[in-house]
Amino acid sequence: MGADPAQLQDTLLSTVGDTGSASPLMMLVAALEDAKPGDKILVASFGNGGDAMFFQVTEKIKNVADKRAVKKHVAAKKDLASYEKYLAFRNLAPMDLGMRGEISIKTPMSALFRERKVILSLCGSKCKKCGTPQYPYQRVCVNPDCGAIDQMEDYRFSDKKAVIFTYTGDNLAASIDPPSIYGLVDFDGGGRFWFDFTDCDLDSVKVGMPVEMTFRRRYVDEPSGVHGYSWKAAPIRA
Incomplete structure (x- = not known):
């Protein structure tokens, strides 16, 4: 050329x-x-x-x-700790996840379609009466001083920053990168929900740590070839 x-x-x-x-x-x-x-x-x-x-x-x-x-x-990339981790993440080496690994976490396609805005768009609700946001979508306002019914509008959480309210490291959960780290986050402007954490290790996670939402692969269903995605919380990168 x-x-x-x-x-x-x-x-x-x-x-x-x-x-x-x-x-x-x-x-x-x-x-x-x-x-x-x-x-x-x-x-x-x-x-x-x-x-x-x-x-x-x-x-x-x-x-x-x-x-x-x-x-x-x-x-802002995070290097893997070992070559074995790479093999596990790329599914190039068999991993023994124990009995908990036998439990299917595949989301039924019917449920995924029905709740696509909640699961894939991280869309919750915001009360038109008092302005309280909440995830997932609610019909009744969670504000105890309000309680409005069916007065909600869509509210996007995917671009909202948050802070960790509480967390835990679970060494018994089926994971190719134990421990599984998850907990509750409080969104700026309101809203609280439970999320898996990613791009972090247990020693670096702290209550009050700022996090952001990131769309990641959650599972691979080998028989059907379906890759499932969902939102996770990650420490805010530069």
Whole structure:
């Protein structure tokens, strides 16, 4: 194509790895981090076919200048403690999870569809009468001084910061990375719920620690090939 090597985007193979079909889109995001209004970006990918997309950067790029994208995520990465952990996370080595590992945590598709806003969008409710938010969605306001019924509006928790109210480390729960750490978090502006914690170890977790919500894989159902996702709480990264 005659492009100058300096114009080619880093493939991220040395810092992130091979992300498969997501790779060209991640490279696009990385390119946009350094882009200026008027820049032209060509995205080309191949594999079981080929795609090419052409973009021109507008002034609106300035509106997302402070967003956490590829660079900040790579800078805040958490290294695995051992190669054995890598094998476990990638399902490359058999793990004995004991009797508790035999219990299915797969979410039925009917329930996932019915509660998709709650499970996948982390959408709760906010009382129109007193303004009290709560997760998951409630028909009755949890504020004891209110108690309004069916006066709720949707309220998004996915972008809200929170602090840890209480937590525990469970060495008996089935986990490829024991102990399982979970507990209650209090959201800024109101709302409290139980979440699994991620990107942390038990020694670093403290009551009152600021956390944010992150969308992560929760399970893989091998017979059906279904990957289940849900929201977890993670320490706030830079």
